[in-house]
Amino acid sequence: MTNRIRIVVVDGHTLTRFGLLGLVSGQADIEIVGDTGLGAEAVELVESVKPDVVVLDTVLPDADGLRIARELRDRYAGLGIVLLTSNGADDTLFRALEIGVSAFVSKTAPIAEVLAGIRHAAVASGSFLASGLGQAYARRKSAVPAPVLSPREAEVLVLLGQGLSVPAIAGRMFVSHSTAKTYVARVYEKLGVSNRAQALMAGLRLGVIRKELASTALKSAQ
Structure with a gap:
């Protein structure tokens, strides 16, 4: 029997956490080993249960999820980090890429995409997976910089x-x-x-x- 992917969920929305629990319960290769709704508890929880992957909301009640992601990446180079976000703006996506998260997934994404992000993070924590990354790069390349007036x-x-x-x-x-x-x-x-x-x-x-x-x-x- 293969080892299961152990994940921690950090999301301020209780329904989202329970939804992920229900989603994962039907997967033979994934299990949730901890969850919290507060950014202040995230790092300590990860240290305690040592998961393979953290699924983290970008907006938490008490913290910036991207800041928590950066702290986790600085502490745990091999940790898979999946940002689950309701803000799919290009600047948020590129911040996630710069931080070094493993996957950037919209909360409105299909279930298969969420699971793919988790599995990718478990085996390739150092590479970045995001739907629409190519289009975001194209928009950035074609953007005309605003003129700067003195x-x-x-x-x-x-x-x-x-x-x-x-x-x-x-x-x-x-x-x-x-x-x-x-x-x-x-x-x-x-x-x-x-x-x-x-x-x-x-x-x-x-x-x-x-x-x-x-x-x-x-x-x-x-």
């Missing part, structure tokens, strides 16, 4: 949002007309726009100017 350029964009002309901007910033004109040109260039209305819309997307401010300025520009 503090003075951001100030110019806000003043444009207030409806000020170039001469008025020069007066407000205590610079020459030509300097203010240069600042406006730099803002347009960095944002990839050619006029005030486009600059205001870009500033709104970047969060540099408020929606109501942009709306008022756009009306006055029409």
